Amino acid sequence: MSQFVAIRRELHKIPELGFQEVKTQRYLLDYLATLPQERLEIKTWRTGIFVKVRGISPTKTIGYRADIDGLPIQEETGVPYRSEHEGYMHACGHDFHMSIALGVLTHFAHQPIRDDLLFIFQPAEEGPGGALPMLESEIMKQWWPDMIVALHIAPEYPVGTIAAKQGLLFANTSELFIDLKGKGGHAAFPHLANDMVVAACSLVTQLQSVVARNVDPLDSAVITIGKITSGTVQNVIAERARLEGTIRTLSVESMQKVKARIEAIVHGVEIAYWCEATIDYGSMYHQVDNDEALTTEFMEFAEQLSNTKVVRCKAAMTGEDFGYMLAKIPGFMFWLGVNSPFGLHHAKLMPDERAIDFAISLLTAYFSWKGNN
Numbered sequence: 190m191s192q193f194v195a196i197r198r199e200l201h202k203i204p205e206l207g208f209q210e211v212k213t214q215r216y217l218l219d220y221l222a223t224l225p226q227e228r229l230e231i232k233t234w235r236t237g238i239f240v241k242v243r244g245i246s247p248t249k250t251i252g253y254r255a256d257i258d259g260l261p262i263q264e265e266t267g268v269p270y271r272s273e274h275e276g277y278m279h280a281c282g283h284d285f286h287m288s289i290a291l292g293v294l295t296h297f298a299h300q301p302i303r304d305d306l307l308f309i310f311q312p313a314e315e316g317p318g319g320a321l322p323m324l325e326s327e328i329m330k331q332w333w334p335d336m337i338v339a340l341h342i343a344p345e346y347p348v349g350t351i352a353a354k355q356g357l358l359f360a361n362t363s364e365l366f367i368d369l370k371g372k373g374g375h376a377a378f379p380h381l382a383n384d385m386v387v388a389a390c391s392l393v394t395q396l397q398s399v400v401a402r403n404v405d406p407l408d409s410a411v412i413t414i415g416k417i418t419s420g421t422v423q424n425v426i427a428e429r430a431r432l433e434g435t436i437r438t439l440s441v442e443s444m445q446k447v448k449a450r451i452e453a454i455v456h457g458v459e460i461a462y463w464c465e466a467t468i469d470y471g472s473m474y475h476q477v478d479n480d481e482a483l484t485t486e487f488m489e490f491a492e493q494l495s496n497t498k499v500v501r502c503k504a505a506m507t508g509e510d511f512g513y514m515l516a517k518i519p520g521f522m523f524w525l526g527v528n529s530p531f532g533l534h535h536a537k538l539m540p541d542e543r544a545i546d547f548a549i550s551l552l553t554a555y556f557s558w559k560g561n562n
């Protein structure tokens with residue numbers, strides 16, 4: 190087993206939620222301390238880390254970002270290195286993202302190139318979002334990169350495949366939390382209560398009409414309600430209900446339109462079900478827009494490598510707060526094939542670990558070329 194597969198397994202055991210990545214940060218710092226320090230500058234930022242690898246005669250700084258948080262999912266893989274944190278899992282591949290970043294960083298700590306490299310270990314990608322505050326931090330302002338790159342694992346592609354496109358790659362996202370408050374009561378006397386289970390069910394159904402009837406069929410949007418909580422016991426009418434979900438759109442304008450329709454429907458539910466409703470949009474992520482020239486250059490670079498297959502993919506409705514970085518710094522994100530029968534955010538996600546060494550060699554080759562040219 191390669192060193193960075195072993196590191197991935199250690200990180201896989203300790204998934205932590207956004208801005209709680211204390212053990213993860215400690216693990217990363219301990220590893221960084223084992224590298225030759227002559228060219229490294231390491232600065233922590235909340236639970237994240239910035240690492241600069243000083244080049245020999247720098248003309249620019251190339252940034253590379255890896256996200257480090259896990260998800261509140263109970264792992265069902267049964268692997269020996271499964272999560273030791275009950276109810277939490279690296280089910281979005283951030284353990285891969287970190288070990289790949291460490292592999293690339295390790296190479297350049299031993300064999301520096303002309304240009305500076307900036308590695309960003311970013312907390313809270315799954316929420317509430319670490320990219321934007323990290324981007325606004327003093328450290329980032331001091332070490333501002335001229336370009337920036339990130340990858341995301343892709344269960345649907347085989348190892349050795351990368352997928353990317355110029356322009357829009359990932360959607361705009363907004364979390365969605367709706368609280369309904371009616372009147373509870375005895376299950377036998379519904380006419381004396383305002384039942385929030387019924388209101389919530391109706392609201393979920395009505396929300397489906399926004400994408401079906403209000404979004405241009407040639408545009409795209411998603412409204413997913415992933416969680417509903419309501420009620421206390423089977424024979425009591427629920428006074429409250431809470432819906433938790435996410436909105437995805439392919440433009441900022443569509444996001445505004447979808448939210449306006451959601452607000453109108455929620456107001457209609459207030460009237461129809463004699464209840465009070467509040468909407469909270471939680472955290473929002475800017476769409477991931479890949480720089481045309483840099484993406485083309487990277488895809489052409491990867492295409493001439495004998496072990497790499499490059500796919501021109503479509504945009505996806507996933508979200509990524511790396512979009513905030515790409516809104517300020519030219520660069521790109523690409524998908525890395527990991528060939529898992531179970532997808533992202535699934536309790537049985539099982540990415541093929543051979544993708545780790547493949548990605549380290551791809552990125553090492555690309556940064557060596559880009560950082561000397």
Ligand SMILES: CC(=O)N[C@@H](CCC[C@H](N)C(=O)O)C(=O)O
Pocket residue numbers: 281314315316341362363364434435436472474506507508509533
């Ligand atoms: C790559 C990926 O799966 N990203 C997450 C980002 C979540 C953003 C936010 N918490 C939300 O749910 O809107 C995704 O779910 O796409």
